[in-house]
Amino acid sequence: MKIIKNIINYSEHKNSAVTIGSFDGIHLGHEKILKKLKKEAIKDNLLSVIITFDPHPRTILKNEKSIKSINLIEEKKDILKKFKIDIVVIHPFSKSFSKLSSLEFTRDILVKKFKIKKLILGFNHSFGKNREATVMDINKFSKELNFQLIEVKAKKLNNLNISSTLIRNYILNGEIKKANLNLGRSFSFSGIVVRGFGLGKKLNFPTANIKIENNKKIFPKSGVFFVHAIIEKKQYFGMMNIGNRPTLNRKKKSIEIHFFDLNMDLYGEKIEVFLNFKIRDEIKFSSLKELQKQIIIDKQRCINYLSKL
The missing domain is CATH 3.40.50.620 (HUPs)
Known part of the structure; x- marks a missing residue:
C-alpha cells in the first residue's frame, strides 16, 4: 500500500x-x-x-x-x-x-x-x-x-x-461492546507507560500509568474497563481506570491499568490497549480499604468472564 x-x-x-x-x-x-x-x-x-x-x-x-x-x-x-x-x-x-x-x-x-x-x-x-x-x-x-x-x-x-458518529457516541458513553460490534474489532489506543504515585502497588494492585501523547483521540468518560494488551507477543488481560480518582481527591484525569499475571517493568514502553467492556462507573469510596475491596470484586468479575471464553 x-x-x-x-x-x-x-x-x-x-x-x-x-x-x-x-x-x-x-x-x-x-x-x-x-x-x-x-x-x-x-x-x-x-x-x-x-x-x-x-x-x-x-x-x-x-x-x-x-x-x-x-x-x-x-x-x-x-x-x-x-x-x-x-x-x-x-x-x-x-x-x-x-x-x-x-x-x-x-x-x-x-x-x-x-x-x-x-x-x-x-x-x-x-x-x-x-x-x-x-x-x-x-x-x-x-x-x-x-x-x-x-x-x-x-x-x-x-x-x-453503522456510522462513525454513532461509534464515537458509544465510546464516549462507555458502551464499548456496542462500539466494538460496529467497528468489527476492539477499540484501542496507544500510550507510554510512565511512573505514577505508587498507590496501586500499596493496595496490592500495581498499575501501569499511561501517558497519551495525542489529544485528538477519543476516550470514554470516566469508568473502570476490562481490557487486554499484546506485550512482547503475549496477550495480557487487565482492568483499566479512566478518571480523576475521586477517592484520592485528584482533579487531573489519568489512565491506569492493572494487568493480571504480568510481572515485568513496562516503564518507558509504548503499548496498545484494547477495550473489551465497561465494568462500572468511577466511584468515590469512603476509604482506601473500601476501594481495595471493590477492586477485588472487579477483578473477580473479569476472571469469571475469562473462564467462560
Whole structure:
C-alpha cells in the first residue's frame, strides 16, 4: 500500500477506482465500501485508491475543535493495510480546499488527475463546497465525464446504520461492546507507560500509568474497563481506570491499568490497549480499604468472564 501525502503529489498514469471519505474508525460500513473498491478495481485492472483527509473536515468546516477521532492517522494507515488497497492519498483538509465546487473536484481532480473510471461511495455521501453534491448529482457528473458511479448501501446493525458518529457516541458513553460490534474489532489506543504515585502497588494492585501523547483521540468518560494488551507477543488481560480518582481527591484525569499475571517493568514502553467492556462507573469510596475491596470484586468479575471464553 502506497501512501501519498496531498492530492497534488498524485502522479499515477494508470486509470483508477476511487473512494473518498474521512473513514474515521474504519468500521464495518467502511469495510463494505473498501471491499467493493478492491473488487471493482481488480475486475477492470484499475488502481484502487482511497482519498482521505487529515484533519477531520468537521474541525475546519464547522470549527468543531472538540471532535475526537476513533483512529489517529497512523492507526488508520495500519488498519487500511489489511484491505490491500493500492494507494491511500491523505490530503490536508483546509478552508480553501473546501471551497472547490463539486464539479471542479470531480472534473479537475477525480477525472483529470486521478483518471477515474469508477467512483465507489457510501449511500449518503456528498462533497463539494457546502457539501452541495448528493449521490444524484454525482451520478449526473458520471454520465457527463465518462466514469461509473457505484453506490454502496448502508451497513446496518440492530436496525441502525453503522456510522462513525454513532461509534464515537458509544465510546464516549462507555458502551464499548456496542462500539466494538460496529467497528468489527476492539477499540484501542496507544500510550507510554510512565511512573505514577505508587498507590496501586500499596493496595496490592500495581498499575501501569499511561501517558497519551495525542489529544485528538477519543476516550470514554470516566469508568473502570476490562481490557487486554499484546506485550512482547503475549496477550495480557487487565482492568483499566479512566478518571480523576475521586477517592484520592485528584482533579487531573489519568489512565491506569492493572494487568493480571504480568510481572515485568513496562516503564518507558509504548503499548496498545484494547477495550473489551465497561465494568462500572468511577466511584468515590469512603476509604482506601473500601476501594481495595471493590477492586477485588472487579477483578473477580473479569476472571469469571475469562473462564467462560
